[in-house]
Amino acid sequence: MTEAKAYAAQSETSGMTPFDFQRRELRPDDVRIDIDYCGVCHTDIHFAENDWGASIYPVVPGHEIIGRVTAVGDQVTGFKVGDAVGVGCMVDSCRTCTACNAGLEQYCQEGMVGTYNGKDRHDGSVTYGGYSDHVVVSDRFVLPLPEALDPAAAAPILCAGITTYSPLKHFGVKAGDKVGVLGMGGLGHMGVKFAKALGAEVTIFTRSESKVGEAKQQGADHVVVSTDEQQMAAAEGQYDFLLDTIPVQHDLTPYLNCLGVDGTHVLVGQIDTIEPSIHTGALIGKRRTLAGSIIGGIPETQEVLDFCAEHNITxxxxxxxxxxxxTAYERMKKGDVKYRFVIDMKSLKG
Known part of the structure; x- marks a missing residue:
């Protein structure tokens, strides 16, 4: 066992405070990583504050991890000490089901093991995440970091990046497609960058007139203010694909009506019941698809890192x-971040 320093939530009201614990000894397929940077995801808040009723305290959040290898197990051949690497939202799966064999570990039929607040498949211990000085992870769930990527700015690619890249790729977004991105936070601004790199014509849908200029700076070709009835009416039937990053309940029908025949609306932000309900005519009348997507498998996460390096996306x-x-959590709740906090983990040693 090795001593680890971290920040953890001890209860749903405790906030994040210093926490010492022990990481496991290396298993034959493990990689030990000293953490340099860790992105801050809104999911971290949900688990720290038990918003979903599934938190196992203490909770050490963090699933956007960038660091360097400091030790490897005796069966590890793909990594060596000194390698720059990343770890995303999961650290294990059953590895044998149809989904895992297809490189879709996020859809493991037995359930993926989260980087934090998960249960280790070998010893049953609770997993602790990247708000810590180091982590020990099976080599199958460690990702080489392309040299061209800035490590700090690359951290959120491991969640916000793959969450938006995966549905764009899965549903075949291509050059010339008209893509709408709903919301312009940590997920939305990455969705714009990926859709543009794939050659799409991109529109950001935002509730605020004040964000029009900001949206254009992010690379959007057009901006629709969703609270403007005339702008929404003009958008009806115009889009091939909508990437919905809005994290709270919202009326889907006005957005569905912006899709043309065979258009697809993919939810990646909201984890909740759909309210208000959808009249099925909004789907049936144009053969539209309403779908969902969560992160990506290990092969696709490596693909998005390489894609970002190739296209200079951070x-x-x-x-x-x-x-x-x-303080960062409180700012995130107010939407006061552009667009992702990243923790410099050197500060943990100070």
């Missing part, structure tokens, strides 16, 4: 010290 980040994580 997440817009604001660096913070770990001691400021509670």
């Amino acid at each position: 997440c817009d980040v604001e660096m913070i010290n770990i001691q400021d994580i509670n």
Whole structure:
């Protein structure tokens, strides 16, 4: 066992505080990684504050991890000490089901093991995430970091990036397609960058007139203010694909009506019941598809890292010290971040 330093939530009201614990000894297929940077995802808040009723305290969040290999198990051949690597939202799966064999470990039939708040498949211990000085992970779930990527800005690619890249690729978004991105936070701004790199004509849908200029700066070809009835009416039937990154309940029908025949609306932000309900005519009348997507498998996560390196795509980040994580959480709740916080984990040693 090795001593680890971290920040953890001890209860749903405790906030994040310093926490010491022990990481396991290396198994034959394990990689030990000293963490340099860790992105801050809104999911971290949900687990820290038990919003979904599934938190196992103490919770050490963090599933956008960038660091360097410091040790490897005796069966590891793909990594060596000093390698720059990343770890995303999962650290294990059954590895034998149809989904796992297809490189879709996020859809493992036995359930993927989350990087934090998961149960280790070997010893039953609770997994602790990247708000810590190091992590020990099976080599199958470790990703080489392309040299061209800035490590700090690359961290959110491991969640926000793959979450938006995967549905664009799965549903075959291509050059010339008209793509709408709903919302312009950590997920939305990455969705714009990926859709543009794939050759699509991209429109951001935002509730705020004040964000029009900001949306254009992110690379959007057009902006629709969704609270403007005339703009929404003009958008009806115009889009091939909608990437919905809005994290709270919202009326889907006005957006569905913006799709043409065979258009697809994919939810990647909202994890909740759909309210208000959808009249099925919005789907049946134009053979539209309403779908969902969650992160991506290990092969596709490597693909998105390589894609970002090739196309010079990074997440817009604001660096913070770990001691400021509670303030960062409060700012995130207010939407006061452009567009992703990343923790400089050197601050944990200070």
